[in-house]
Amino acid sequence: MKAAVLNAPKTPLTIEDLTIDEPIAGEALVRVVAAGVCHSDLHFIEGTYPGRLPMVLGHEVAGVVEQVGPGVTHVQAGDRVIMGFVQPCGHCKYCDGGHPNLCQTKTTARAADRPILKRGDQAVSGMAGTAGFAQYSVTPATGLMKVPDGIGLDVAALVGCSVMTGYGAVVNTAKVEPGSTVAVIGAGGVGLNIIQSARLAGASRIIAVDMVEAKLAVAKQFGATDVVNAGDTDPVKKVQELTGGGADYTFEAIGLKVTAEQAYAMAGRGGTAVIVGMVPPTDQISISGLIWVQEKTLKGSYYGSARFNVDMPRIFSLYQQGKLNIEGLVTKRFPLEGINEAFDLLRSGAVSRSILEIGSE
Ligand SMILES: NC(=O)c1ccc[n+]([C@@H]2O[C@H](COP(=O)([O-])OP(=O)(O)OC[C@H]3O[C@@H](n4cnc5c(N)ncnc54)[C@H](O)[C@@H]3O)[C@@H](O)[C@H]2O)c1
Ligand SMILES: [Zn+2]
Numbered sequence: 500m501k502a503a504v505l506n507a508p509k510t511p512l513t514i515e516d517l518t519i520d521e522p523i524a525g526e527a528l529v530r531v532v533a534a535g536v537c538h539s540d541l542h543f544i545e546g547t548y549p550g551r552l553p554m555v556l557g558h559e560v561a562g563v564v565e566q567v568g569p570g571v572t573h574v575q576a577g578d579r580v581i582m583g584f585v586q587p588c589g590h591c592k593y594c595d596g597g598h599p600n601l602c603q604t605k606t607t608a609r610a611a612d613r614p615i616l617k618r619g620d621q622a623v624s625g626m627a628g629t630a631g632f633a634q635y636s637v638t639p640a641t642g643l644m645k646v647p648d649g650i651g652l653d654v655a656a657l658v659g660c661s662v663m664t665g666y667g668a669v670v671n672t673a674k675v676e677p678g679s680t681v682a683v684i685g686a687g688g689v690g691l692n693i694i695q696s697a698r699l700a701g702a703s704r705i706i707a708v709d710m711v712e713a714k715l716a717v718a719k720q721f722g723a724t725d726v727v728n729a730g731d732t733d734p735v736k737k738v739q740e741l742t743g744g745g746a747d748y749t750f751e752a753i754g755l756k757v758t759a760e761q762a763y764a765m766a767g768r769g770g771t772a773v774i775v776g777m778v779p780p781t782d783q784i785s786i787s788g789l790i791w792v793q794e795k796t797l798k799g800s801y802y803g804s805a806r807f808n809v810d811m812p813r814i815f816s817l818y819q820q821g822k823l824n825i826e827g828l829v830t831k832r833f834p835l836e837g838i839n840e841a842f843d844l845l846r847s848g849a850v851s852r853s854i855l856e857i858g859s860e
């Protein structure tokens with residue numbers, strides 16, 4: 500099967516012919532239909548996050564189940580599914596505690612010497628158990644969630660990362676209150692979902708910060724009440740000015756130390772700053788020692804603190820009611836072969852989201 504392979508950091512992906520193993524107990528084989536191109540994939544290409552190379556990226560994925568391994572009962576061949584990039588075990592302290600996004604328990608007995616993907620005799624690793632930039636994917640089946648009829652798998656793919664991440668950061672991680680003020684740094688695929696979910700949560704003021712004017716224009720369509728171009732304005736001072744001292748909730752949706760520090764600084768007294776962006780693991784975020792008297796909170800948000808079987812159906816329902824705009828996130832569509840162009844556009848800030856149309860439904 501065809502897959503896009505990362506062979507070395509900072510190099511283009513190459514479309515190669517790989518073999519894929521059968522699903523073992525607890526796994527499923529999915530024929531990939533659509534995959535979004537997320538900045539998290541780009542972090543691995545750029546080398547800001549280390550990966551075991553060669554590697555197939557792609558974690559914002561939807562497709563059709565082709566075959567299930569022994570013991571898999573909640574999905575079957577023919578089901579249209581999202582491939583979650585966390586595959587929760589369902590019975591650890593995180594799963595039982597309502598935080599399945601934090602589960603790290605292995606759910607299958609796949610041995611290290613039996614890789615799912617191979618190029619000849621060489622093992623090829625896969626991102627996050629999904630490895631979606633390929634025609635097929637074998638994944639731990641607990642990560643699979645059925646997509647309701649009538650919802651396209653392109654839309655479902657985006658729910659698999661950017662929509663869940665942005666919506667969940669607002670609703671689950673921050674718990675934004677009606678009437679509160681919100682600032683969002685980075686109006687890309689994830690940031691736009693933070694913005695539209697803050698609108699849904701009833702925020703009175705939503706300030707979008709970006710450095711690309713076109714991004715700020717799109718941010719307004721998604722619910723931003725104010726926009727700040729960080730290229731010509733100090734975003735911290737501007738947000739403090741617009742909110743009378745700082746926002747109640749701030750979100751970093753880029754993945755940089757500097758903007759994480761800005762997010763913390765632009766939160767007001769009693770405010771909460773949520774780091775959604777993949778800040779490099781070697782970077783240290785520094786914050787004022789006055790955190791105690793200001794009663795500020797600094798929080799991370801992984802996969803929108805998702806409770807998958809609660810949140811994904813709600814997101815689909817909100818989408819069906821016209822309350823979440825998902826099609827509007829997609830600026831460009833490419834075949835798998837267009838993947839490097841899609842990453843070039845993401846790097847340059849020219850798209851909200853690109854979708855790879857890898858297979859047909
Ligand atoms: N926490 C999670 O579970 C999770 C899930 C998905 C993505 N992410 C991360 O979220 C981040 C955003 O992902 P995305 O796909 O939306 O990326 P993106 O590239 O689509 O968006 C980033 C935006 O930030 C803007 N930007 C860049 N530098 C800036 C600066 N200094 N000031 C203001 N704006 C700036 C860009 O113009 C762009 O619009 C990435 O780090 C990604 O890895 C995290
Ligand atoms: Zn992602």
Ligand SMILES: [Zn+2]
Binds near residue numbers: 588589590594599
């Ligand atoms: Zn678990």
